[in-house]
Amino acid sequence: MKTKTATFFDLVRPDLLEVEARMLFSQYQHHPSLNEAIEHLLSSGGKRIRPILVLLTSGMLGANHEESINLAASIEMLHTATLVHDDLIDGSMLRRGIPTLNTKWSPGATVLTGDYIFARAAHLASTIGSKELMKIYARTLMTIVNGEITQLFNAQIIDPHQEYFDRIYAKTASLFEMSTEGAAILSGSKSEVIDAMKSFGYHIGIAFQIVDDVLDFISDQEHVGKPVTNDLRQGLITLPTLYYLEANPEGDKLIEKLRQREMDDQGIERLIDAIRSSGAIDQTLEQADRFVSAGEEMLDGMPDTPEKEALHELAHYVIKRTV
């Protein structure tokens, strides 16, 4: 039996193969280890949800095929580059079930490989030749990196909800937003359409990260490809924890204690169990649901095409997925 997930994927499968090939191909002769690294990083697969967003939006709005492939490949490479540096900084050992680059290579080689992938991503984007796109591209990279720096410096937080949404915007939604906005720009659509598709990407991206943060609580390691409930153990407070602690009169104090890594392991384990069995998980998923619905509203005026249907399916997949 075919699932809904398979349907939206089927529509872009041939294009996705082209995207993969574009990511692996370089016209330049560079150090062979760089290509090996890129092959290793891409071999893990990944959901390719950002390229799919580009391809479906492009298909729906009639953007140039070649440019769409380049944009999709470029965005996935930019995403890959940020993951290489992230995993190095966090000391992560696994990503999507395969060893991270930093477990195989020296820190120096890992930094440089990330830089190289940034450059390859920028080169792919530059071949499209859209001034507007390059600006958004650079701005999105600034947003992503600024989010990581802000998280790293871990300053006192005034509003934990605001901090959470700012963080997941920088980490995830900004690149989803760029995928749909970029594809709409390529199609030469008028600005209402571009703005609406940007908003669709934003809402789906926020929902995607909220669900990711829920999966960190409820999945087992085998499914997610990395150890779970890592967030809280690393002092990272996500929406389930915020909802759970809001009901607690000591909530604010506990949040600051968690952020400053002042809670002992036993306390954290007890808290994780409590959150898992509380209503906070469902409350969080309902919030994700609202973001998906708001995103789908943006598709209302779009051309009735199979791609539009697929974008609706993708939106539902984002909240129904278990990995």
Next chain:
Amino acid sequence: MKTKTATFFDLVRPDLLEVEARMLFSQYQHHPSLNEAIEHLLSSGGKRIRPILVLLTSGMLGANHEESINLAASIEMLHTATLVHDDLIDGSMLRRGIPTLNTKWSPGATVLTGDYIFARAAHLASTIGSKELMKIYARTLMTIVNGEITQLFNAQIIDPHQEYFDRIYAKTASLFEMSTEGAAILSGSKSEVIDAMKSFGYHIGIAFQIVDDVLDFISDQEHVGKPVTNDLRQGLITLPTLYYLEANPEGDKLIEKLRQREMDDQGIERLIDAIRSSGAIDQTLEQADRFVSAGEEMLDGMPDTPEKEALHELAHYVIKRTV
């Protein structure tokens, strides 16, 4: 008494102030530590030779002023970003006489700050809106990073001269080349002019790095702002060493021994003294001279302007400089 150096500098001084301001300014509200880091990095001054190349070429060929400022600022920021990652990887403590970012910040924060400066550089370049320029920009970044990776992996070398020139092209000449080529592109010049100015930048860049490598042998720490004769102690073989060892029947073996860091400290110190007092230093400077002359040939057909004169002066400064 005014020196020749001051003359070419005077011509672009007001524009350079604009370039500095452009590098420091961002329209986006990002983490305050990022601006602090950029201010710290720019406070060291530096020779700003890449922006000067952009400004003089732009002035000579009549490129748009605003676009030239953006290109100059963008190239200097790209250069700064690569230095941040370089210093981290090499564990360097000083750059241009001031502490490197990695002595003040964690490795993670240093990686991310480099990434952020890359993004700011790309954003500045994207505001110019030239498809051609963005391609060259991304390609140059690939070249620079590929050069660093190749050096880091330190494979067996077939031809040490080829390896040396490939390395200094990636490290220095590629960005000099982009400065003059980019400015020529902005001016809308025909392709002979663009090619000639690209070649000018290439030759001056190679000469600049050769002289840098000589200064590593003959300067004292106070002048260069970092400990000298570091190259050889780190197994990095530059042109003076190649010329010196060429006269030695054991040269090839010694080169490989140095590269593999198998020579003891005493042996290295003896070698450094021998190179310093040999004819290899002059032989190297003569080679730099030849590159400068070849570069100057490229200015022959250019419009007779004060900027053209200044480019000649800059070319001479590159070999006469002591810091």
